Amino acid sequence: MGKFNLLLKNLKICSVGAGYVGVPTMAVFADYCPDVEFNVVDINKEKIDKWNSDDLSKLPIYEPGLDDIINKVRGKNLFFSTEIENNIRKSQIIFISVNTPSVVTGKFENSSDLSNFKKCAEFIAKCSESDKIIVEKSTVPVKSADILKKIFKTIKPDLKFQILSNPEFLAEGSAIDNLRFPDRVLIGSDKDTSSIFARDLLVNVYKNWIPKQKIITTNLYSSELSKLVSNAFLAQRISSINSISALCEVTGADISEIAKAVGADSRIGGKYLKSSIGFGGSCLKKDLLNLIYLSNYYGLKEVADYWLGVLKINQFQSKRFINKILKCFNGNVNNKHINILGWAFKQNTDDSRDSPSIAIAAHLITKGAILNIHDVKVSKFNIISDLSSFWKNKGFCSEKVSEFLDRITFKKTNDIDTFNNSSAIVILTEWKEYKVLNFNKIYAVMSKPSFIFDGRKILNKSKLKSIGYKCFEIGKN
Numbered sequence: 001m002g003k004f005n006l007l008l009k010n011l012k013i014c015s016v017g018a019g020y021v022g023v024p025t026m027a028v029f030a031d032y033c034p035d036v037e038f039n040v041v042d043i044n045k046e047k048i049d050k051w052n053s054d055d056l057s058k059l060p061i062y063e064p065g066l067d068d069i070i071n072k073v074r075g076k077n078l079f080f081s082t083e084i085e086n087n088i089r090k091s092q093i094i095f096i097s098v099n100t101p102s103v104v105t106g107k108f109e110n111s112s113d114l115s116n117f118k119k120c121a122e123f124i125a126k127c128s129e130s131d132k133i134i135v136e137k138s139t140v141p142v143k144s145a146d147i148l149k150k151i152f153k154t155i156k157p158d159l160k161f162q163i164l165s166n167p168e169f170l171a172e173g174s175a176i177d178n179l180r181f182p183d184r185v186l187i188g189s190d191k192d193t194s195s196i197f198a199r200d201l202l203v204n205v206y207k208n209w210i211p212k213q214k215i216i217t218t219n220l221y222s223s224e225l226s227k228l229v230s231n232a233f234l235a236q237r238i239s240s241i242n243s244i245s246a247l248c249e250v251t252g253a254d255i256s257e258i259a260k261a262v263g264a265d266s267r268i269g270g271k272y273l274k275s276s277i278g279f280g281g282s283c284l285k286k287d288l289l290n291l292i293y294l295s296n297y298y299g300l301k302e303v304a305d306y307w308l309g310v311l312k313i314n315q316f317q318s319k320r321f322i323n324k325i326l327k328c329f330n331g332n333v334n335n336k337h338i339n340i341l342g343w344a345f346k347q348n349t350d351d352s353r354d355s356p357s358i359a360i361a362a363h364l365i366t367k368g369a370i371l372n373i374h375d376v377k378v379s380k381f382n383i384i385s386d387l388s389s390f391w392k393n394k395g396f397c398s399e400k401v402s403e404f405l406d407r408i409t410f411k412k413t414n415d416i417d418t419f420n421n422s423s424a425i426v427i428l429t430e431w432k433e434y435k436v437l438n439f440n441k442i443y444a445v446m447s448k449p450s451f452i453f454d455g456r457k458i459l460n461k462s463k464l465k466s467i468g469y470k471c472f473e474i475g476k477n
């Protein structure tokens, strides 16, 4: 390790994985560390070609502000490539930023699927010709660093690999700000001299823009587990407020007023108290499942059950929302036209992984509804693919899935005709574009009664009611 120079000049850093985490992370690094060369590599050539596209509207993901940074640093000290081997060889620090989804079936169901992570480590080990620092950026179960150590020791016993854990805390849609002004940066390492040296090198990279007091260093396991726990706590807050929203609907209390009153207590704080149709995305559920799996694995059933409760409330919340819609139609939505507004799991992203919209829309279609689905950024292709996978996983045959898909259109919201004969508008993502729709004109073309189900609490209900709509809002009687 003595070969590494703590100075950043000539340092080369590689990220394996050019996804929602790998690219924003490396782009912000590159912006703040002009002396360091960053290479983002991926097995997916089509994706890399898109990252290299001159037309910035063709980048593979939508993340506000990312295009500007890419425009600034790409070709200077940020490069995208499928030449994984070369880039690994020439880099001193390698981030593993590949996806680590949940295992969906079998004995290890709900644990973290580490096959990409392990494959990636094995590949790095095989092609390395010099000592390296390996950084776990992907979210992994506690003690995954031991798996890495074993892989590197077995494949390249003569080289030294220092393992660091440096979890990501970026929320999609605000990833660039989260990376520029993080609440904290967490780096876990072993405590031997070489590991501390490796850790300090990464600390030095971050110190280009992060105040030292915000960089927390811990042991490897604490860092790995802190990531899972952070997401579990965020999920727990959302489930807590959502559980109370059900109580509000039957008592006449208002969940927004409660969130404000409760969140004003500085011991509690006001963030992550927005009641909704439930949390989605590729992380909160996956990381909760992982924590539950680990707790059971270590024989801590009570701990596992505690966190399972958070997930159950999340499912309960989206089921409650579906039931509310069905109830307003006396249980019968057969051949009812319904406009779904929003598919992404939150605003400002094109990501729909584990979005609550999927189950809600799928359920309405299986009950016979005819949907027009709109999202500001998610493509028609992804919406179809989300629904097809959902129904296939539920055991529906291909013919039935095609039949369901035939009940969907994808017309734009700026054309009032999109709402012709519609019985209901269902808001599933809080895109600001939906707040400014012309609800007067829309009401005129809808069938009556016209319902609005606001799953994100973004619309002014008194205005809508004065137009004539029948409104349902989460957490309000």
Ligand code: UDX
Pocket (backbone or CB within 6 Å): 016, 017, 018, 019, 020, 021, 022, 041, 042, 043, 044, 047, 096, 097, 098, 099, 100, 116, 117, 119, 120, 137, 138, 139, 140, 282, 283
């Ligand atoms: C990340 C994390 O790594 C995950 O652990 C965390 O919990 C969520 O965020 P994300 O960036 O969202 O995952 O995944 P994705 O956008 O799918 O990007 C992963 C990339 O890794 C893909 O482009 C995939 O092609 C690439 N990959 C995967 C490789 O390059 N090599 C592999 O062996 C596997």
Ligand code: UDX
Pocket (backbone or CB within 6 Å): 168, 169, 170, 171, 172, 173, 231, 234, 238, 271, 272, 273, 274, 275, 276, 277, 278, 279, 280, 281, 282, 283, 284, 345, 346
């Ligand atoms: C999360 C974590 O926030 C981030 O730190 C982590 O590293 C990756 O996982 P992400 O899943 O991208 O980020 O988005 P986040 O903003 O946390 O939202 C997750 C889900 O919770 C969304 O569906 C969102 O709509 C929902 N949510 C969030 C609520 O329902 N209410 C809230 O108050 C906040």
